[in-house]
Amino acid sequence: MDDMVAQGIGAIILIYGSLIVIFLAVLSFIIHFWRALVSGDTGFILWWGAIILISVSLYAGCGLLLRKFGKI
């Protein structure tokens, strides 16, 4: 098999694999969050809510800074 073809197959496995892992992680988190909401587990909701908020802010902030300084 040609090198480039093998690398292409590897890249597709990596991309699709990552998407599946991300999808499963999000799905699992939604299920846990929903259960916590139903059972009134406020500790879990506050802890993970804060983590999500901070993560999303950092993600968006990094993107904005990279664009502001012309890196992307």
Added chain:
Amino acid sequence: MAQVLLSPLSWGLGHATRDIPIIRTLLDHHHDVTIAACGDALSVLKSEFPECSFIEFPDYPPPYSTSRFFIPKFIASLPRMQRALADERRNLQRILEKNRYDLIISDNRVGVYSLKIPTLFVTHQIHYHFPLMFWPIEISAIYANWYLFHNFDRVIVPDNPPGVTSLAGKLSRPVAGLTDKKVFFCGILSSTPKTDSEQDLDFLVMISGPEPQRTRLEEILTPMLSDLDGSTIALLGSPQKTLTRSVSDRCTIISYATMQEKVRLMNRAKCVICRSGYTSMMELAELNKRHGLFIPTPGQTEQEYLSNYYEKMGWFYSKSQYHLDLAHDIPRAMTYKGFPSMPKTRENVERLYHELLAQYLD
């Protein structure tokens, strides 16, 4: 006299038409050029250069979408593209076994390279643009491109070097220490020469690009053409139809124009309304057009970026096809100043030949 294999991507005619000046220069210097392409790109080059040899060489299926969501469609089409890439490598191997070549020029066909023959890659996109929320993908794509370039001896960028005259903006800006090592900025390459014809056409509307968005733009723009205050010709870019009809005494719709007719009309136009495809932009820069309205193809992040970039630079006004209103947009578009002056194709392609191509051919 050297043998050159040139292979453009056939997603639209842009890649083929920007290669026309390169092919012409190679022929002028008495080299033999074999063109390996498919579809309309092959037809255009066949009619332009009957003296060349031609090989039917299929490329990848275009991942264009009917909706604005290009990225999911692109990801879904990856296995199909991978299969096309494997076929491309196999077919190239067969071509190289049958004939001897001194140089390969690949216009955006990532699988067209040989480790035994010098290979040059033509692209204006060293850096891809994605919506801000996908910034990690944009950064990954820089490294992916850098890795991709290791298969090629040099990368020819049809743009001016980064700076105030850069036509592709960040798309053609290399990353220091990574993609900058192989890049050669040759300046704009256009197959649309400037003529001395009088500018007697107020508006030229070019409805082009990949389907199904071409038809969608036709449906949106056609009813608005009568709003234009001046003589208007609309080119639909549909080679399948041969229709010419008048919407009013000042507006004519032509379903398809040959390249020569298109060049004539572009030279006559005072204002051009078109997609913001990079090849069209190089044509407008070549012709020194000052007024235009750009309508980026929805979901094509490159065209969306170019539209925003030109607006930010004060060069040209753009509007999404979903919010288009020619009666309001044209007066606004007229206030923009057009591209800055820059070296033209004739000068650029000669420099490209003497500074880069000649070292592989003579």
